[in-house]
Amino acid sequence: MNAARFLLLPVMCMAVAAHCDAAELYLEVTLNGKATGKILQFSEGARGLRSSAQNLRELDLNPAAFGISGEEFDLADAHGLSVAYDAATQVLVLQVSDALRQPLALAARATRTVAEGVASPGFLLHYDLYSQIGGSAGRTAAFTELRYFTPQGVFSSTGTATLRGLGRHFIRYNTYWQRSNPLTLESTQIGDIVSSSLGWTRALRMGGVQWRRNFALRPDLLTYPVAALAGSAVVPSSVSLFVNGVQQFAADVPSGPFVVNQVAGINGAGQATIITRDALGRSVSSSLPLYVDSRMLATGLSDYSVELGAVRRDWSTRSFNYASSPAASGSWRYGIGPNLTVEAHGEAGRGLVNGGAALLWRIGQFGVVNAAAAASGGRGDGAQGSIGYQYIAPRFSIDLQSQRASRRYADLGTGEGTPVARVSDRASINATLPLGQSVGLSWLSYQSPMQPAANVVAASYAVALRSGVYVTVSGFRDQHDRSVRGVSATLSIALGNRIAGTVGKGRQNGADNRQFSMSRAPDFGGGFGWTLQKGDIGGQDFDQAQLQYLGSGGHATLFTQRTGELRSTAANVNGSLVYMDGALSAARQVGSSFAMVATGVADLPVVHENRRIGRTDARGHLLVPNLVPYANNLISIDTSALPPDARIANTSMQVVPQQMAGVVSRFTVERYSAASVVLHGADGKPVAAGTLFRNMASGATVLAGYDGIAFVDDLAADNTLRSADGACEVRFGFKRPADGSLPVIGPLACKAVNGTP
Numbered sequence: 001m002n003a004a005r006f007l008l009l010p011v012m013c014m015a016v017a018a019h020c021d022a023a024e025l026y027l028e029v030t031l032n033g034k035a036t037g038k039i040l041q042f043s044e045g046a047r048g049l050r051s052s053a054q055n056l057r058e059l060d061l062n063p064a065a066f067g068i069s070g071e072e073f074d075l076a077d078a079h080g081l082s083v084a085y086d087a088a089t090q091v092l093v094l095q096v097s098d099a100l101r102q103p104l105a106l107a108a109r110a111t112r113t114v115a116e117g118v119a120s121p122g123f124l125l126h127y128d129l130y131s132q133i134g135g136s137a138g139r140t141a142a143f144t145e146l147r148y149f150t151p152q153g154v155f156s157s158t159g160t161a162t163l164r165g166l167g168r169h170f171i172r173y174n175t176y177w178q179r180s181n182p183l184t185l186e187s188t189q190i191g192d193i194v195s196s197s198l199g200w201t202r203a204l205r206m207g208g209v210q211w212r213r214n215f216a217l218r219p220d221l222l223t224y225p226v227a228a229l230a231g232s233a234v235v236p237s238s239v240s241l242f243v244n245g246v247q248q249f250a251a252d253v254p255s256g257p258f259v260v261n262q263v264a265g266i267n268g269a270g271q272a273t274i275i276t277r278d279a280l281g282r283s284v285s286s287s288l289p290l291y292v293d294s295r296m297l298a299t300g301l302s303d304y305s306v307e308l309g310a311v312r313r314d315w316s317t318r319s320f321n322y323a324s325s326p327a328a329s330g331s332w333r334y335g336i337g338p339n340l341t342v343e344a345h346g347e348a349g350r351g352l353v354n355g356g357a358a359l360l361w362r363i364g365q366f367g368v369v370n371a372a373a374a375a376s377g378g379r380g381d382g383a384q385g386s387i388g389y390q391y392i393a394p395r396f397s398i399d400l401q402s403q404r405a406s407r408r409y410a411d412l413g414t415g416e417g418t419p420v421a422r423v424s425d426r427a428s429i430n431a432t433l434p435l436g437q438s439v440g441l442s443w444l445s446y447q448s449p450m451q452p453a454a455n456v457v458a459a460s461y462a463v464a465l466r467s468g469v470y471v472t473v474s475g476f477r478d479q480h481d482r483s484v485r486g487v488s489a490t491l492s493i494a495l496g497n498r499i500a501g502t503v504g505k506g507r508q509n510g511a512d513n514r515q516f517s518m519s520r521a522p523d524f525g526g527g528f529g530w531t532l533q534k535g536d537i538g539g540q541d542f543d544q545a546q547l548q549y550l551g552s553g554g555h556a557t558l559f560t561q562r563t564g565e566l567r568s569t570a571a572n573v574n575g576s577l578v579y580m581d582g583a584l585s586a587a588r589q590v591g592s593s594f595a596m597v598a599t600g601v602a603d604l605p606v607v608h609e610n611r612r613i614g615r616t617d618a619r620g621h622l623l624v625p626n627l628v629p630y631a632n633n634l635i636s637i638d639t640s641a642l643p644p645d646a647r648i649a650n651t652s653m654q655v656v657p658q659q660m661a662g663v664v665s666r667f668t669v670e671r672y673s674a675a676s677v678v679l680h681g682a683d684g685k686p687v688a689a690g691t692l693f694r695n696m697a698s699g700a701t702v703l704a705g706y707d708g709i710a711f712v713d714d715l716a717a718d719n720t721l722r723s724a725d726g727a728c729e730v731r732f733g734f735k736r737p738a739d740g741s742l743p744v745i746g747p748l749a750c751k752a753v754n755g756t757p
Contacts, residue, residue: 025049027085027092031059034255042092047074049085049092065100098232103257106239106249109264112220114182117630119661121150122580124590131164133569139165149661153179156660159319172319180217180659182630187214192312195412196305196331199295200358200372200386200403201345202413202420204329207322208309213302217630217659223301224294225338225362227263231274231286232256242273243290244394266292268392269365291365293390297335306330311349311416325350327412338362345374347412352378354411358386367391367398380410384420395432401425423447436464455479468494484509498523504535511538522550531559540564552614553586581664583621591626593657595635599667601646605638612638620669629659637667643740645672673715673736678746679708682728687750692724708747721750728752 023044029036038058043050053063053071063069066078075083082095126145132138140163148155157175162168176191193210197203215223231239233253241249243265253276263272270290277283297303307329310322327349335341343358356374363369367390374384388401403424414420428442440460447453458476465471470492478484488506495501498521505514515535522529531546546559554575561568576587580596587594597606600620605612608624616622627633636652647670657663679687686708693702698714702721712721715734722729728750737743 025090027090029055029059029092029094031094032096032255040092042075045074047076049075049083051075059094060102061096061100062102098257101257103230103259104253106251106253106258106260107262109220109222109249109262112628112631114218114630115632115656116181116183117656117658117661118663119149119151119154119658120580120596120664121148122578122596122662123148124579124662125577126574126589127577128572128574130572131570133571141165147660149658151658153177154658154660170319171317173315178660180214182217182659185213185215185217187212187217193307193309195307195329196345198331198333198343198345198358198372199370200356200374200384201331202411204327204412204416205312205315206307206309206327206329207312208307208326210305210307212305215303222262222264223298223303224292224296225298225335226261226292227272227288227290229260229263229272229274229288231258231260231276233258233276233278235278237276237278240275240277242275244270263290264292266290267294268292268394268397270394289365291362291367293360293362293368295370296341296360296362296368297333299335299337301335303333304331311412313416323350323416329412339364343372349412350379350415352376352380352410352412352415356384370401374409376408376410380408380414382406382409384409397428397430399426399428401427419449421446421448438462453480456484468496498529513537522548524550526551550588552588554588578623578662580662581621581666583617583619585617585621585623587623587625589625590623590662592659593627593629594662595624595627595633595655595657595665596662597622597624597635597637597665597667599637599669601642601669603641604669605641607636607638609634624665627655627657629657629661632656635665642669643671644742645674645736645740646670647672671736671740672713672742673734674711674713674742675715675734676742676744677710677712677721677730677732677748678744679704679710679721679730680747680749682749682752684749686747693721693730694724696720696722696729722753723750726753 025042025044026039027042029038029040036059040055040058041052050072053068053073056063056066056068066081068078075081080097080100084093086093124147128143130142131140141160142163143158143160145156145158155177157172159170159172161170174192176189176193178187178189180187189210191207193206193208195204195206196212215221229241233239233255236252236254239251239253239258239260240247241260241263243263246265248263248265249260260274268291270292271287272290273285273287275283275285309327310325311327313321313323327347329347331343331345333341333343339362341360345356347354354374354376356372358370358372360368360370369389371387372385376382382405384403384405386401386403390399391397403421405420405422407422409420411420423445425445426443428440430438430440432438442458444454444456456476456478458474460472460474462470462472471490473489475487476485486506486508488504490502490504493501499518501518503516507513513536515533517531517533519531520529527550529548529550531544533544535542540563542561542563544559544561546557549556554573557572559570576590578585578587578590578594578596581598583596583598585596597616598621599616602616602618602620604616604620606614606616606622606624613624614622624635632654633656634652635655639646639648639651642648649668651667653665655663655665679693681687687704689704689706691704693704693710695702695712695714697716697719700714702710702712704710712719717735718731718733720729720731730748730750732745732748734745
């Protein structure tokens with residue numbers, strides 16, 4: 001018996017006592033043959049050992065699963081619990097089935113830590129400038145977005161200005177203020193908005209206010225129902241999860257049950273396989289069919305949007321044209337369970353009300369059915385209904401959808417001159433064949449009061465050959481108008497080093513066409529790219545050449561095109577300008593969030609997530625684009641490029657920017673005023689190691705090392721070092737070297753103070 005078990009001897013009742021309470025025992029507990037490392041308190045009862053419910057909780061067991069309702073109970077009364085007490089070793093051996101144990105929860109998909117995010121005040125200008133060169137019909141126009149961001153939110157305004165050519169003017173598109181909260185996944189927007197819509201409703205541009213759930217704030221979250229796969233390990237093992245043959249997750253687990261949550265990686269039908277492997281290499285695998293539809297919501301999850309304002313008219317041609325009467329719109333979605341999601345939508349405005357409901361129902365592993373019904377009243381009294389079915393598998397998919405609306409059915413868009421389609425049907429089937437082949441067949445039928453009826457059948461075939469060769473053949477025909485038809489064939493070849501070529505030939509609406517093109521994309525890190533194209537359409541030949549340059553500050557394109565006898569040449573430049581921390585920086589794009597690194601040191605390398613992205617400019621600034629909003633982004637500087645006399649408090653930091661905003665990441669770089677001073681005594685020999693001096697200017701203590709060398713910081717133009725006993729002192733001047741080196745001064749003799757030897 002080891003020393004630990006001597007501590008487990010029970011406290012027995014004295015034999016001479018006429019009566020005593022139940023004895024207390026402190027026992028080591030094993031569960032299913034494995035030591036738990038826990039020593040728990042039990043007591044002797046009339047029917048054997050008694051325990052507390054807290055003991056079960058300490059062992060990660062649920063008392064309710066064993067039929068235990070009180071805090072004290074006899075172990076013999078615990079259903080499904082096998083008990084053996086070894087009095088000699090003071091060990092309590094418990095056996096319990098996996099069904100009664102709390103499974104170990106494993107997350108197959110890691111979620112990132114989210115924070116509210118910060119923003120530094122600043123301005124952003126996105127620009128896209130186009131200019132047609134030469135000719136009387138030349139035109140110059142610019143699309144711009146001006147954005148101002150602060151910790152309180154983001155203000156944005158977009159528009160297009162025609163600077164040269166006919167009809168010089170400026171058209172404003174959208175102007176709004178927006179604030180988001182990643183903790184509640186909500187966004188509020190005031191100004192120009194786009195109303196919410198579902199699969200069976202239409203969106204409208206409005207001016208007003210919108211409050212909505214915004215899942216885009218957390219792209220790492222899975223909002224749709226996903227599987228949770230359970231398993232069990234007899235001994236400590238490694239667990240691997242495969243989805244459609246691709247490994248998605250791996251972890252080590254102790255013996256006992258476990259459950260793998262957040263199983264993702266598929267959309268549609270698939271198969272998940274869990275493989276457990278012990279230390280001896282023995283493995284056990286189990287498979288489970290899955291069906292995932294990203295249109296549905298996870299159980300208990302809701303999505304919503306509410307808008308109130310006025311409908312906007314002539315959005316792309318007039319800057320300020322809003323309806324005089326107010327309008328309201330709202331949508332709501334809720335996941336009732338893993339197989340059912342319900343939806344609701346309502347609209348009101350200009351004497352019209354509209355409302356409806358829908359559902360998405362997953363039929364086990366056999367796809368998802370959707371159905372919706374809506375009705376309108378007031379100026380438009382009618383109804384609309386739709387039903388559909390979708391099934392997606394790795395090698396086969398089918399999508400069916402049919403929608404009907406009565407003649408007087410209306411929504412807010414109807415009042416703006418865009419009536420609802422009376423008939424909208426679609427059907428598509430796609431299949432993947434052996435040897436890299438795929439085929440597709442689709443049908444679309446559409447009837448609207450403002451457009452000719454369409455009934456189009458289309459088919460396609462594609463095959464991927466070796467060495468980057470890809471062939472596609474497609475054709476379509478409108479059954480209402482037999483003259484609307486076409487067929488085409490395309491051969492694409494990847495030639496390596498980002499060069500690709502395409503040859504195509506076809507016939508559409510009675511006219512032949514053919515084309516040849518070759519292109520090379522510029523490197524993502526920057527450089528040149530080009531495109532050459534030649535062909536003819538309906539007997540009229542054309543050619544085009546394009547040259548691109550992608551730099552850190554923007555993207556420029558120059559292209560020329562000839563069609564018949566007419567040639568035109570144009571240039572395009574796009575990028576971004578950011579003003580923060582008193583500095584103006586240029587970038588090709590900034591992404592959802594960005595940071596301005598401020599160091600005060602020029603030509604200093606900056607690293608984002610262990611990848612060097614550039615060097616600071618002459619003022620010590622560098623723009624770091626494409627940060628993940630509301631998450632930690634690691635930014636650091638390479639101190640190897642700093643001079644020896646540089647001092648910096650920290651070389652890296654975690655930046656958590658807000659969405660659509662930037663943040664200043666400041667690295668304060670200071671310079672030492674320091675030198676190594678060689679101190680000698682009056683005898684001309686180095687002072688002894690450990691001799692103390694005092695810097696009379698800063699008050700700091702200076703320690704002399706071997707050979708009388710002392711490192712002195714906080715130096716001024718004139719400096720005095722006095723010995724600790726005040727007997728002697730050293731005076732010297734200092735000037736910081738231009739190259740940032742730390743000079744060696746001396747040797748200097750410590751001279752007596754006031755004539756004291």
